[in-house]
Structure formats: structure tokens, C-alpha cells
Amino acid sequence: MPSQISGESTAKVSGGRPRNPNIDQAVLEAAAKLVLANGLRAVSMDAIAAEAGVGRMAIYRRWPNKAAIVMSAFVARVDPTTLFAPATSYLESIRLQMRTMAKAFRGKDGALLRILLAEAQHCPEVAEELRERWTMPRRKMAIVYFEQGIQEGWLRADVDPNTMIDVLYAPLYYRLQMGTGPLTDTYVDQVFEHAMRGLRRSAGKPRS
């Protein structure tokens, strides 16, 4: 009983006409194009099928619903992402990674992610898939990198990597969704600096 939501490759048991792989690609591209232009709600399965030039049944044979198609399109786009490329210093590498993520959030990846996050609130399968294929892989890589930073002395010895991820990256998700301001590199740098240096005045509690 494999998780079927990401579709495409429900292995056929034996003989019969094989699926046309071009259809997978055509549907993913059509869905991404239409959904990015009009939103998930406004796009019907018929519209995707028409844009892709295929029958609707060919789609339902691969994915259970619209959200699953968009999920496939999303993970296909972002899967080959690499995390924490080396930079001039350990901490600088973190900052650059945050900038890379912010840049992705500014583009189509961000728009698709917004749509999927919204859908995840209604559909547990989407939520699970998103956690499994987007959130958790990145968190795990970050945890490894942060633990290394603790051992090497770049980070405080008592930081919890999980909390550190949230303090650094949650603001990017926040701006992605709340529209309180643009996701500029300047903003990323500010979040990074504030989180790294701390917010309170260092020496005790000086009276005014």
C-alpha cells in the first residue's frame, strides 16, 4: 500500500500497453503553468487536461487530485537542491543558504509552496507529503550542519539545532505567507544578524 499521492509511478503489474511518459511531463508543466497563473481553485482538471493535450482519465490514472499534481511538479523542481555550499566561513555559509532559500521563495517555488501549504491544512496527505519531501530532508541536513558548527565552536554549545532552524528560517516562511514585507536579501541578512547576535543588551540589565 504505497503512498499514492505523488503519483506517476504506480508500477504496472504485468503486460498491457505501457504508460506514455510524455504525458506525465506534459501534465506537470500544464498544471504548474495554469496554477501559477490563476491559483489552484480557479483551475479545473479539465483545464489542465486541455492545456496538456491529454484526456482527463490519463490524469486520474496518475494522480488522485489537483493538489497531488502540484505536489509532483513542486518536488520535481526543488528536489536537486543542494544545501550549505561552502563559503568564506562557517557562519557565512548559513547566511548564503538562507539567501538561496529566500530567492527560491521569491519565484515560482515560493508560489507553489504557498499553494501547497494552504492545501496541507485541508488534506493530511498533502501535509505528510510536504513534510516528507520538502521540510524534513532540509531540516535533517541543517541539523547535521549545525551540530558540526557546535562542535567546531562557531555556535553556542547549548543551542538546540531544531530551535535554531526555527529561529532562522521561520521568518522566511512567515514573510512568504503573511505579506508583511518583501523577502529581500537585506531582510534575510537582518534576520541572520539579529538571531546570531541576540536581541537583548548583553551586559546584565542596565537601568535607563
Place this chain on the structure above:
Amino acid sequence: MPSQISGESTAKVSGGRPRNPNIDQAVLEAAAKLVLANGLRAVSMDAIAAEAGVGRMAIYRRWPNKAAIVMSAFVARVDPTTLFAPATSYLESIRLQMRTMAKAFRGKDGALLRILLAEAQHCPEVAEELRERWTMPRRKMAIVYFEQGIQEGWLRADVDPNTMIDVLYAPLYYRLQMGTGPLTDTYVDQVFEHAMRGLRRSAGKPRS
């Protein structure tokens, strides 16, 4: 041309039978109950009308759609919230406020907010209303409080209050939506401590 989304009080021009205020209340309660139990998608206007014991037209006369009803129910619940009650110290008051918010997020307020955030991705009116009636009022109050903290010397002189809000509060929204872990008081305290003290080792960059 008043923003009509929050409904209820589209002032009647002159004579005629006045609206029954009990209906507003009954619909809000019915909608909150059903939506919290089954999710926004699974609840139809008919179901809300039936639960409230009113006709569907009485609802459409007040709100344009389901999301607007939930929005009204939400702001009615959270409007009288007070921010930053005095505590044993300036910083402690911030921590307590974060805990209060986390507690709200754990309950019905959090569930409704999740639903509205998801809806805001499809519907600009919901997004605007949410910004106007939930996000911005709280941000503005926080900015005032944080600027006071800067002047009194509790916070670094060079912190940007807007960024500070994001670093402290975005993690709560993150956990509210992503399901990476529970929104416990312990978690809130960790975010608070990490953000206040900073993540990097303080003295320069010590080699391992």
C-alpha cells in the same frame, strides 16, 4: 464602498424590517462549531444554515462566503486580546506574551487561524482582512513595546523592531502550520532564550 467581507453590519438605508441580531450570533457559533469539527471544505453553507436554524438567504445577506463567516467568528473571539501584560521584568513580559499566544494557538483560535491563513492564499480579501484585523494590530503594539525596550536599555540599540517580531513570533506560526513539533511552553522558552542571547559563540571566532 465599505469592505463587506466581515459582514453583519451593512447599515440598512431606511425603513423595512430590521435584521435579527440573533441570527448573526447563531450563524457565527454554528460555523465555528462545524468548521472546527470538520474543516472548512467539508462544511457547506446549507449545513451551517441548518445548524444555526436559519435560511441560507439570511446568511448570504450578511456574508459573501464561508471564509468571511469564519473570519467574523475569529475576530469576534480574539478581538479583546490584550498584549504585554506587566510581569516581573521587561523581558519576562515578552516571554509571557509569547506563551499566551502559543496557548491560543494550541486551542480553537489556532485552528481557526490555520484555516484562515490557508484561505488567504486563494482569496486576497481574506488576506487583507486578516492582515488588518489580526496581524497588523499586534505588530504595531509589539513595535511600540519593543521601541520602549530599546530606549530603556533592555534591548540592543540597533535592533529593528520589525525583524525582532519576526524572529520571536514567526517560529510560533511555523509550528502552528508545519507540524514539526508541539507548541509547548518549553518550546516557546527555547525560542525566546535563543533569540535573546543569540546563536553564535560570542567571543570572536574561536578555532576548534
Place this chain on the structure above:
DNA sequence: ATCGATACGATACATCACGTATCGTTTTGT
């Protein structure tokens, strides 16, 4: 008291998208 205007419950209606089911055809493996 009468009258216009609006609210209200109920119901009918047209529209639309969804997901399923076939039909005839095409393409594979055996």
C-alpha cells in the same frame, strides 16, 4: 390604519467541478 420596504424561511433553479464509468481504438508483452 395603511403602505412601502426589507427580513425571513423555504424552495426551485442554473451552473460548475468532481470523480467514475464506458466505448472504441491503440500499443505493448506473451
Place this chain on the structure above:
DNA sequence: ACAAAACGATACGTGATGTATCGTATCGAT
């Protein structure tokens, strides 16, 4: 050659949406 599955097309049942009335009830103004 033959079974099996994919494919395009299309029809179908279902459920929700938003609008339009109908008859009745309740207000303000005259």
C-alpha cells in the same frame, strides 16, 4: 493471435454554489 492495459472522448451521477422567487412577518412613515 490474444489478453491486458493505456488512451481520447464522452456521458453520467453527485454535491456545492450563488441567485431568484414566493408567501409571510415586521419595521418606519404617513
